[in-house]
Amino acid sequence: MRMRPTLSWTAAEGLPAGTTSVAPVADVLSAGGVLVVSGAGISTESGIPDYRSEGGSLSRHTPMTYQDFIGSARARRRYWARSHLGWRTFGRARPNAGHRAVAAFGRSGLLSGVITQNVDGLHQVAGSDGVVELHGSLHRVVCLSCGGSSARRELAVRLEAANPGFDPMAAGINPDGDADLTDEQVGSFRVVPCAVCGGILKPDVVFFGEAVPPRRVENCRELVREAASLLVLGSSLTVMSGLRFVRQAAQAGKPVLIVNRDVTRGDQHAVTRVALPLGSALADVADQLDIPVAAEAAPPV
Incomplete structure (x- = not known):
């Protein structure tokens, strides 16, 4: 059985505290070619809990x-x-401000792709195209x-x-x-x-203890190779399925930015980590870039 991962590595590595400025994210997005990698943290504002934050489901x-x-x-x-x-x-569950902002960035031509570790389908409901569902749906x-x-x-x-x-x-x-x-x-x-x-x-x-299909992994690696930069949204990067793409981008000299309130396993590879709630942080980025974000849709009847 797969053991529960712990976050003990954070204190040992002495990682720096995150910033509360979204300016670095806006700067990278404005240049385009950004590959988004999202995790459970982007869906918490839609009422879906995450795994590893304090009080998370693990x-x-x-x-x-x-x-x-x-x-x-x-x-x-x-x-x-x-x-x-x-x-x-x-x-x-319905998409929140974070999902809608990612979709708006895509419509504006700033993204090269979206990889999600989530199985909820909320990126697609928000309007993002070509989302790679790393762990299925x-x-x-x-x-x-x-x-x-x-x-x-x-x-x-x-x-x-x-x-x-x-x-x-x-x-x-x-x-x-x-x-x-x-x-x-x-x-x-x-x-x-x-x-x-x-x-x-x-x-x-993909259940815990099950491998991500190799062809899907290679598809994601190709997206990383084609991207100008990597933007991680709401993932602790504790498991290798997401961390490997951060390492790949960093090794290729591509900027890695993370928006996550808590420290992550990928912080050492990132140029910055924005320690803010995702919905408000990405809404601020959209405002700085003058990109319209769709209003919240009415819930299904």
């Missing part, structure tokens, strides 16, 4: 691992019960037998029909869309198989 929740999901029918029942309940909240489901892909909303309908009246009170919702439920609350929840071949269904996401 302090109370161990995410499902790939090994557990594949190896245990009981683990799959627990996952789908919790995920089915969490989907009701997760699926209603909770909006899709794949069959481990036939390889078929289907929409999560279709599975939600099937799970509702198979589990009438399933509506326990969750203690919280996690970044992976998983609701905190006890084994007693999970009870005898019924998992449904692939509608085509009867195989095991899995969310189209």
